[in-house]
Amino acid sequence: MGWLKRLVRSITFRLALLYTVIFAVSVSGLFYFVFWATSGFAQRQLEAAVEAEVAGLQESYERSGTTGLAMAINRRVDPNGRDGAIYLLVDQLGTPVAGNLGSWPRNVAVDDLWVNFNIRSMEWAPEEYAEARALQFFTREGFKLIVGRDIREAQQFRRQLLQSLNFGLAATILVGLLGGFIFGRGVMRRIEAITKTCTSIMSGDLKQRVPIGNASDELGRLSKSINAMLDQIERLMRGMQQVSDNVAHDLRTPLNRLRSRLEDALRQLQDPKQIEVIENAINDADNLLATFSALLRIARAEAGLQRNFIPLDLAAIGEDVAEMYGPLAEEKGLSFTARFEAGLWAKGERNLVAQALANLLDNAIKYCPEGGAVTIVSAMIKGLPAFVVSDTGPGIPDEFKGKVLERLFRMEQSRTSPGSGLGLSLVQAVARSHNLQLKLDDNHPGLRVTITFPEALSAPVPQAVPVREVQAA
């Protein structure tokens, strides 16, 4: 159900949802106004009729007293009760004198003019509860008169009206949501296509272009602009690559020449003081050259082309790098542990992956104080092959975790130790070109770096042995 989740999260869908909500609120406002107006009108009509009747009865009472009133009531009562009119005249003791109601209704407050009550039995509706709304009236002799109307029908009409309004509202919301869903899905598909292209471009495939679809609508225009932008980026990237190659050529070569000249000078010197000066100069040149090649390597690693990736035996690479760096750790008095799960394969470029591991181990060893421990492990973590390199050194505070991956950034504490500040940037560059997830965690104490491959491969047929490129003579 991933697509449903994505749909619910999509902007189009959320917009559609918002519109549905606004529409539903205004429609329900309209509906309930209609409802209020309709049912209120019916009630006012009923009340006006009752009031007119009471006025008529009052007149009869004024003219011919209680007897006249009782007669007038009996005249008005419809024996079939079809008009729903209710009358009851009771004497001082509450005994019914005239009318069609069996007894004075209970729960009727004396001082309320208008009352609502249930009537259990009437001649025309013996079985049901009938709802009634009525006006009370007292005679001078202490007789009480109630005149009302059966409002069951009116209330049923109200209920039906309410029901149909609710139903209409529900239908409105459903149609709105469905529309948003369909509309959102269509738009989302096109946006997804754009996102997919952008993702594959970010992983180094600059040749990709966004499908344009309907060229005249907003998304079509967006796609066109993105493609134009990509053309420009591609041009710029090519230019930059050329520049970086040129810089490599133009700066490394004179630097190397400078270094050769210093070496020449060194051979002709006898004075140990002068020799030391020149040796320091050579060291400086070497550091410059190292920084420079590291920058070049980062550029190359970032542009790493995934089409050249082959299945790699992670344990084999891990063992090679561990074997290379193990002695360095031991020399520094660190305990060194390397443990690699067999049978883990992932796609990548062998030298770049080895370079990333080497840089991580190099850092771990460099920053780990004597007596500490450095560990390199490969394992399946959450279904994906991963390397974990950890140390018990000072670690990296949270606020610097992002920064240490930037080129040439070095934390204040590490400025005194040798290094160019490019080690982790190179790891980051390899991670980018390989779609690896690079995570820096606290090792309590120290740093724990996890690099996770995007997918696991099953071990390939044994022909995929790395080419031994340069044969030893």
Added chain:
Amino acid sequence: MQTQYVSGSAVSPPALGAVVASGPRQKVAESAMRILVIEDDREAAEYVLKGLRESGYTVDHAANGKDGLFLALSEPYDAMVVDRMLPGPDGLSIVESVRKSNITTPVLFLSALGEVEDRVAGLKAGGDDYLAKPYSFSELLARIEALLRRAGAQPENTFLKVGDLEMDLLARKVVRQGKRVYLHPREFRLLEYLMRHAGQVVTRTMLLENVWEYHFDPQTNVIDVHISRLRQKIDKPFDKPILETVRGAGYKLEL
């Protein structure tokens, strides 16, 4: 001793002809090795030519693919240094044509394209080694010397002897001054490579590429740690050290 070929339309930089070989190395004293450099970048070529001549080699230069191919096919050389990107036929096709003519002269490719696939393509075309620009001259020199040595060596020697140090590759046995030396597998391969290139400077990158078979930059000099471990075993117990550090370049096993 100096030969400067100007063939076809090739116009070599005038300054180059004036360069006189100086400081010849002991090994070149008998007969100068001839090296062809095909490189279109004038400054880079000048730098390589000067350095090689100062190291005692006889060097010819071609500034484009056409002249390079002509020289490579018509003159006998001991080694060739070929730039990958050239005007005219490029480095790859030059070497392919040379190999088709059954010329087995060792070839070192120079290239600004440091990517692995370029390296593989270069070696497939018939190159023997591959050096990515920018490189240090000592690296280039060490590699050329390794190529020259390789061309003369017997292919699969199973017994190596350098001074009082002996290595039996079949028995995986190392003996110095009659005393058995026990080495880890990697130390054994390291020593094997050094012995096969005895008397020659071997750079750290060459060791990384040939002993560990990786092409990357190991940041700290991890190779030094392995060398010092090897020294503990083959030098320390004996009176005369034979594994020398060549400052600024690499290591050398004394002949």
